[in-house]
Amino acid sequence: MDPTECSEFISDMKLYDVTLPIRTGMIAYPGDPGAKVTRRTSIRAGNNSNTSYIEISSHAGTHVDAPFHFENDGIPVDEVPLDLLIGPARLLSLEGKQRIEAEDLRNADLGAHKRLLIKTSNSMLLKRAETSLEYVSLTESGARYVVELGIKLLGIDYLSVEKVKSAGSPVHHTLLGSGMVLIETLDLSEPAPGDYELICLPLRIAGCDGAPARVVLRGPM
Secondary structure (H helix, E strand, O other): OOHHHHHHHHHOEEEEEOEOOOOOOOOOOOOOOOEEEEEEEOOOOOOOOOEEEEEEOOOOOOEEEOHHHOOOOOOOHHHOOHHHHEEEEEEEEOOOOOEEOHHHHHOOOOOOOOEEEEEOOHHHHOOOOOOOOOOOEEOHHHHHHHHHHOOOEEEEOOOOOEOOOOOOOHHHHHHHHOOOEEEEOEOOOOOOOEEEEEEEEEOOOOOOOEEEEEEEEEEEO
16 A cells, blocks of 8 residues: 555544543442542642542443453453454444343354444443443343353443342353453444444553553544
């Protein structure tokens, strides 16, 4: 491809920021402290600069679940390979579904992708100020099928891939136990279903179970 063709190709692509902004009082998983951003110094108050304190859960906002989150011998977030977090991804729409079963995924065109992002009706819940407990999540059959497909990274558009307070957390154990990496609380309201380049960069917190991340999709305008 010559430089002119490359330039035209890039101009046809768009960057979608699918990260939920971190702010005080943002939605959070029940029992999770969420996030608190406090202004420490202020230029308006006569200080030399603006600085802030940030108190945040490792699973606040758009974040990565590393296998260590539910598997004690799983890798922590700082050891997740970059070539897993960056690369081609399929964005699948399952809007209108209440639970994501194996059959829903079996009927979808997933190609040979190893990175799968699922857009559901949850994207509308992200616009609410209060946390909703009635969000779309994977069932155990859905989780097992994702593992069977060989998916290595799975993303969804609300606080958890699993129904809130599920006894024993079987969905998380199935997914993370396979070595899969999860991205939760993605804002997938804008990009249409299709193929994208995923760029997901969680904070590099040594030995941690997860971390907030900035996530971007590059794809058709």
